[in-house]
Amino acid sequence: MAKHKAVESKIPLGEVLEPTWRKMLALARQQDVEQGGIYDARASAINLWAIPTDMPASWSVSDMTRGAWGPSEIVGTIYGRSTVDGKMVDVELDLDVDMAGKGEEGTWAIAKAVGLIEDAQKVIEPVKNDRIFCRFCDGWIPAVLLNTVIDHMREKHNLQVTTIMLAPQPFLVTNAGVIPL
Numbered sequence: 001m002a003k004h005k006a007v008e009s010k011i012p013l014g015e016v017l018e019p020t021w022r023k024m025l026a027l028a029r030q031q032d033v034e035q036g037g038i039y040d041a042r043a044s045a046i047n048l049w050a051i052p053t054d055m056p057a058s059w060s061v062s063d064m065t066r067g068a069w070g071p072s073e074i075v076g077t078i079y080g081r082s083t084v085d086g087k088m089v090d091v092e093l094d095l096d097v098d099m100a101g102k103g104e105e106g107t108w109a110i111a112k113a114v115g116l117i118e119d120a121q122k123v124i125e126p127v128k129n130d131r132i133f134c135r136f137c138d139g140w141i142p143a144v145l146l147n148t149v150i151d152h153m154r155e156k157h158n159l160q161v162t163t164i165m166l167a168p169q170p171f172l173v174t175n176a177g178v179i180p181l
């Protein structure tokens, strides 16, 4: 715990259908940190735990507290708040760590949170698109998952994605500016 200051950083991840949120909680329970996963699902929140086999790129095992189930450290929490009509859930990621360094914690936590949303959506909602236009390639890239786009931006264009806005008009915030999707 000592190395990472608690700095509140709220990242809106957009709205999902209520069944998608329930599926996210179920998937998180299946990948619980006590069973070798990285999640820890509560009533309306899902904690994200870094573990030695899955942690922010800038971390080492020595950054983690030796917990009952092995070295681990909480990186952030995904909160789901139901909308007034209860059909949608507003999803927000709170980062628990100091992002003043390389921002790797944010990149990791956003990827995990978005990955969980997309894993749930794959089960709950039909896939609507299987490709996304990349303005840097000036062409379409196959991408069912936003994670694929994040990897593409990093590997092909050397861009670090720091924030993803999923709704209503999705865009990525990168170190080179905002990229509409």
Ligand SMILES: [Zn+2]
Pocket (backbone or CB within 6 Å): 134, 135, 136, 137, 138, 141, 152, 156, 157
């Ligand atoms: Zn590209």
